[in-house]
Amino acid sequence: MSNRSAFRIYSIDTLLIPMLVGGCVLGLWEFLVHINDVPEFVLPSPTRIGASLLEDGPSLLGSLGVTLKITLAAFFLALVGGVGLAVLFSQSRTLEMALFPYAVILQVTPVVAIAPLVLIWVGFDRAQLALLILAWIIAFFPILSNTVLGLRSADHNLRDLFQLYHASRWQTLRHLLLPAALPHILSGMKVSGGLALIGAIVAEFVAGSGTSSGLAWRIIEAGNRLQIPKMFAALVLLSLTGIVIFFALSMLERVLLRRWHESAVIREG
Amino acid sequence: MSSVPTPAISFDQLCKSYPATGNRSQIALGPLTGAIEQGSFVSLVGPSGCGKSTALKLIAGLLTPSSGSVSLHASDDLSYVFQDATLMPWASVFDNVYLPFKLAGAARATVEDKVMASLERVGLADRAHAFPRELSGGMKMRVSIARALITEPKVLLMDEPFAALDEFTREKLDDDLLALWHAQKWTVLFVTHSIYESVYLSQRVMVLSQTPGRLIGDVVVDAPYPRDQAFRESAAYFDACRAVSTAMRMPAPSAEVSS
Numbered sequence: 001m002s003n004r005s006a007f008r009i010y011s012i013d014t015l016l017i018p019m020l021v022g023g024c025v026l027g028l029w030e031f032l033v034h035i036n037d038v039p040e041f042v043l044p045s046p047t048r049i050g051a052s053l054l055e056d057g058p059s060l061l062g063s064l065g066v067t068l069k070i071t072l073a074a075f076f077l078a079l080v081g082g083v084g085l086a087v088l089f090s091q092s093r094t095l096e097m098a099l100f101p102y103a104v105i106l107q108v109t110p111v112v113a114i115a116p117l118v119l120i121w122v123g124f125d126r127a128q129l130a131l132l133i134l135a136w137i138i139a140f141f142p143i144l145s146n147t148v149l150g151l152r153s154a155d156h157n158l159r160d161l162f163q164l165y166h167a168s169r170w171q172t173l174r175h176l177l178l179p180a181a182l183p184h185i186l187s188g189m190k191v192s193g194g195l196a197l198i199g200a201i202v203a204e205f206v207a208g209s210g211t212s213s214g215l216a217w218r219i220i221e222a223g224n225r226l227q228i229p230k231m232f233a234a235l236v237l238l239s240l241t242g243i244v245i246f247f248a249l250s251m252l253e254r255v256l257l258r259r260w261h262e263s264a265v266i267r268e269g
Numbered sequence: 270m271s272s273v274p275t276p277a278i279s280f281d282q283l284c285k286s287y288p289a290t291g292n293r294s295q296i297a298l299g300p301l302t303g304a305i306e307q308g309s310f311v312s313l314v315g316p317s318g319c320g321k322s323t324a325l326k327l328i329a330g331l332l333t334p335s336s337g338s339v340s341l342h343a344s345d346d347l348s349y350v351f352q353d354a355t356l357m358p359w360a361s362v363f364d365n366v367y368l369p370f371k372l373a374g375a376a377r378a379t380v381e382d383k384v385m386a387s388l389e390r391v392g393l394a395d396r397a398h399a400f401p402r403e404l405s406g407g408m409k410m411r412v413s414i415a416r417a418l419i420t421e422p423k424v425l426l427m428d429e430p431f432a433a434l435d436e437f438t439r440e441k442l443d444d445d446l447l448a449l450w451h452a453q454k455w456t457v458l459f460v461t462h463s464i465y466e467s468v469y470l471s472q473r474v475m476v477l478s479q480t481p482g483r484l485i486g487d488v489v490v491d492a493p494y495p496r497d498q499a500f501r502e503s504a505a506y507f508d509a510c511r512a513v514s515t516a517m518r519m520p521a522p523s524a525e526v527s528s
Contacts, residue, residue: 259359
């Protein structure tokens with residue numbers, strides 16, 4: 001069990017079956033578009049989108065790079081901030097009571113509603129920073145709340161044991177609370193990874209026009225010019241990026257947990 | 270050295286209560302007065318919820334008494350075995366046993382031999398690199414005991430350590446525990462709800478009443494060690510079991526009476 005490769009998350013079947021379904025849907029799509037003579041600016045055929053992807057690929061990839069940079073930075077800051085704040089909360093109940101409600105408020109306020117405000121505060125000349133802040137706000141909360149839960153979930157007898165052996169606060173955190181929280185942190189990260197991307201895109205849509213060069217802006221631009229195949233091509237890139245982020249984090253989870261946590265154990269048969 | 274040795278553990282009017290509804294508080298245990306001699310094997314039996322575990326936690330210092338006191342002859346040389354194996358699932362068997370030393374700041378390399386020796390003692394040296402989830406319940410409990418013994422404690426507090434195990438495993442572990450105790454002579458305070466287990470293991474059985482737990486019996490099991498299956502079939506064993514069982518049916522003394 002344990003010596004199986006960490007990279008074999010999915011068997012051939014679990015990849016093949018969804019791909020077969022996808023293939024059928026694309027085929028049907030292609031067929032229906034041609035048979036009904038649907039205009040390109042309403043619904044382009046998959047082959048047309050593919051052609052657009054090849055044609056505009058390089059320039060779209062550049063824009064994807066911009067969006068991805070914001071996404072990853074927001075995700076990284078959310079991870080550091082979320083885990084860091086949760087650790088502080090675990091050390092001081094007062095601090096948790098004082099700050100947690102505000103973290104919730106930050107979470108429930110729709111990012112679309114505060115985007116213009118954030119943009120004004122940081123200045124239109126620093127739109128990238130505004131995007132980063134907005135993506136961070138969205139990505140931060142799942143990591144915070146999962147880590148808070150995880151740090152509390154350490155076995156009470158183990159806590160007693162650490163106390164009996166006179167473990168310091170730091171030792172208890174390092175060797176008990178954080179390892180016990182790791183599965184929760186990782187599932188928070190899986191949610192946040194996707195949200196960081198969504199946050200970056202949404203923020204760009206709102207803050208967008210002219211100040212940004214990310215993928216969301218390219219979608220708006222293509223829409224305005226009725227270049228619908230290009231719009232779809234950008235969408236495909238976005239979806240692929242989301243999938244890659246999810247897979248990468250699933251892989252990380254598998255590697256870190258596979259020897260001890262039930263969620264990551266590959267069952268025989 | 271005086272001729273009468275200081276007891277390893279003594280408790281005087283030990284009492285623990287928890288806040289209940291309104292201003293009243295609910296007494297969970299005590300008052301409890303008694304002493305446990307050094308090097309002895311003593312069991313604490315009583316019905317579920319009578320405060321046996323609370324008593325053990327008070328002695329270990331994991332809980333503070335509401336009134337009364339506990340004194341330990343050597344308070345730092347104490348180990349605790351919980352009802353569950355209480356292993357860190359993310360750490361190997363080796364790292365679990367190494368934990369007390371790690372927390373004391375000892376480098377891994379300097380205590381590797383001790384860790385392996387402790388695992389050897391419980392028969393798990395070949396599983397040092399396994400993870401807890403790969404072990405059976407009995408094996409996990411052995412790891413837990415190896416971890417408790419690694420610091421060479423003077424006092425071993427055990428809170429129903431084998432209660433969750435099947436009969437065969439439990440009897441085997443009882444025997445292994447006795448063999449280890451016979452060789453090392455630490456003081457053992459063993460909490461259990463099984464009269465048979467308490468009599469088989471110990472020199473003395475302290476019986477607690479229903480909630481709030483008070484001492485209602487103190488039975489000396491007068492039989493030599495090593496004990497084996499023959500002891501389980503002997504008259505001395507049955508007599509002691511009967512004495513403990515009779516004591517358990519005694520009414521609890523009123524709280525006002527103090528000895």
